[in-house]
Amino acid sequence: xxxxxxxIISILTFPGVIVHELGHLLFCRxxxxxxxxxxxxxxxxKTAGYVLHGPVDSFGTSFLVSVGPFIxxxxxxxxxxxxxxxxxxxxxxxxxxxxxxxxxxxxxGMHAFPSTQDAANLMEHAKKAVAARxxxxxxxxxxxxxxxxxxxxxxxxxxxxxxxxxxILVPSWVLxxx
Amino acid sequence: MRSITCSxxxxxxxxxxxxxxxxxxxxGRCGDDLRGEADEGPEAFHPxxxxxxxxxxxxxxxxxxxxxxxxxxxxPACAERLxxxxxPRWVRGFxxxxxxxxxxxxxxxxxxxxxxxxxxxxxxxxxxxxHERAAAFMGAASAxxxxxxxxxxxxxxxxxxxxxxxGEEREALARFRTYLSLNPADxxxxxxxxxxxxxxxxxxxxxxxFYRLQTEILAxxxxxxxxxxxxxxxxxxxxxxxxxxxxxxxAEATVAAVLAGxxxxxxxxxxxxxxxxxxxxxxxxxxxxxxxxEYYRRHxxxxxx
Numbered sequence: 001x002x003x004x005x006x007x008i009i010s011i012l013t014f015p016g017v018i019v020h021e022l023g024h025l026l027f028c029r030x031x032x033x034x035x036x037x038x039x040x041x042x043x044x045x046k047t048a049g050y051v052l053h054g055p056v057d058s059f060g061t062s063f064l065v066s067v068g069p070f071i072x073x074x075x076x077x078x079x080x081x082x083x084x085x086x087x088x089x090x091x092x093x094x095x096x097x098x099x100x101x102x103x104x105x106x107x108x109g110m111h112a113f114p115s116t117q118d119a120a121n122l123m124e125h126a127k128k129a130v131a132a133r134x135x136x137x138x139x140x141x142x143x144x145x146x147x148x149x150x151x152x153x154x155x156x157x158x159x160x161x162x163x164x165x166x167x168i169l170v171p172s173w174v175l176x177x178x
Numbered sequence: 179m180r181s182i183t184c185s186x187x188x189x190x191x192x193x194x195x196x197x198x199x200x201x202x203x204x205x206g207r208c209g210d211d212l213r214g215e216a217d218e219g220p221e222a223f224h225p226x227x228x229x230x231x232x233x234x235x236x237x238x239x240x241x242x243x244x245x246x247x248x249x250x251x252x253x254p255a256c257a258e259r260l261x262x263x264x265x266p267r268w269v270r271g272f273x274x275x276x277x278x279x280x281x282x283x284x285x286x287x288x289x290x291x292x293x294x295x296x297x298x299x300x301x302x303x304x305x306x307x308x309h310e311r312a313a314a315f316m317g318a319a320s321a322x323x324x325x326x327x328x329x330x331x332x333x334x335x336x337x338x339x340x341x342x343x344x345g346e347e348r349e350a351l352a353r354f355r356t357y358l359s360l361n362p363a364d365x366x367x368x369x370x371x372x373x374x375x376x377x378x379x380x381x382x383x384x385x386x387x388f389y390r391l392q393t394e395i396l397a398x399x400x401x402x403x404x405x406x407x408x409x410x411x412x413x414x415x416x417x418x419x420x421x422x423x424x425x426x427x428x429a430e431a432t433v434a435a436v437l438a439g440x441x442x443x444x445x446x447x448x449x450x451x452x453x454x455x456x457x458x459x460x461x462x463x464x465x466x467x468x469x470x471x472e473y474y475r476r477h478x479x480x481x482x483x
Contacts, residue, residue: 028263
C-alpha cells in the first residue's frame, strides 16, 4: 500500500473535488437552501473544497444536500466512463481518448462519498427528526455509518476502488449483458 | 434603519450595531465595556439584528423589513444570490471542458462502437449460413478500425468463407492466406486453405500439385473416407493426364477399400462415398478429367441417385 497525502490525491483528481461541491450546491439550489460560501477547489492540506449553507428546514433536505455528491459523482462517473469501456474491454485498445475519459470519470467517481462533516450534519438532523417522531430519519443512521466507514477506509484506497468499480467494472458488466 | 436607546449611556444607536444583555439593549461601545466587566462569557451577549438592514451588503430598507435568508435579513439582490448561488466563470468553464472532453472522446471512440455492432451482426449471419452478409458485416467492422490486425484477419476469414461458398476458390484462397498470415496456429483454417489450394490446382490443370495437396490433406486424418477418395481422385487425374499406371492402381485400390470399409447402416456416408466413387471410376475408365458439374450435365440420370 502506497501512502499518498490526501491533498496530492485531491490535486491529481481535482475534477472529482469540483463535482463533489457541485453536487452539494445542486441540491441546495433544488431544495432552496441559501448558500453562504462555496469553495470548489483550494490548495489546502485539510479541505480541498466546501459548501457553507444556511439552516436546513427538513430532514429530507438535509439528507439530499449531504448525499448529493454521492448521487451526482456516481452518475457522472458512469456516464463519462461508459464510452471508454468498449475500446478497452472488447478490443484491448488503450487509446488516448479512452484513457482521458477514464481519468476524468474515475477521478469524479472516487470523490462520490460525502465527507465526515457531511455525515455529522446529517446525523444531527436525523436525531432532531427522530425526536420529532419522523421515523424515516432512522434510515439515515446506516447511511451515516457507511459514510464514516468509507472515509475510514479511504486510507486503503476505498474511494479509488469505488471509482474503479463504478467507472470500469459496471460498464464492463453492462456491455457483457448486452 | 432602526435604532435603540442605550440602557447605559442613553445614546441613540443603530440597532444593527448594538447588542442585548440581560434583557436590555446597549450601544456598541457600552456593550464592549460590559463584556470586560461582566462575569458571564460571550454567549450572554446577543448581537441585535436590524431587519431593515441587509446583513450581507448593508443595504438600508428604510422602514420596510427585508425577508430572512439563512436566518438573517437579506435584500432582494442578496437573497437572489444566496438562493441561486451562481457558478463562478471558471467553474462554468470547467463544466464546459468536461462536456467537451466527453463529446470529443466519445466521438473518437465511435468507430469502436460501429465495429462492435457489425461484429454482433456478423456472428448470427454466419450461423444462419448467410456467408455474404456475414462477410459484409465483418468487412465493415474491419473498415471501422483499420489499424486492428486481429479484426482484419477475421474479416479476411469471413470473406474467404463467403467466396468459397460462391465457388470463387482463387479469391477465397487469397483471403484465407491473409487470415493465416495473422493467425498461423488456426489448424481448421489451414485445412480450409489447403482444400482451396487443391481446388485451384485442379482448376488450373496442375494435377501434380493437386495430388501433392491431397496427400497433405489426407495426412491430417488418414482414416477419413472422403479425404481418401479425394486423394484417389487426384491419383486418377495423374493416370488420366500422364498415363501413370501406378496412380490408376492406387485410385482403384483406394476406392474399393473405402467402399468396403464404410460402416454398415450409415446410408448418408455410403451415398456420398458412392457418388464420389462413380466419378473417380469415370475418370479412370475414360481418362477424361471433368469437374462435378460437367459430370452431372453428362449423366443427368445419376443426379437423382
